[in-house]
Amino acid sequence: MTTRPQQMRKPTALPTLRSQNADAAWTAGWWQGKVTGFFLGMGFAVLMGWLK
Known part of the structure; x- marks a missing residue:
């Protein structure tokens, strides 16, 4: 007999x-936005100094 x-x-x-x-995702996004803004700001400042 097999079963x-x-x-x-x-x-x-x-x-x-x-x-x-949701809180963790918001916090991670907030920090990512801060880091992205910092690097874009620094890149813009370097570009404006180079073009001047």
């Missing part, structure tokens, strides 16, 4: 804390 193996169920989604994820 068919049972199929495994799909795993349920892990619980997440959306507020923490």
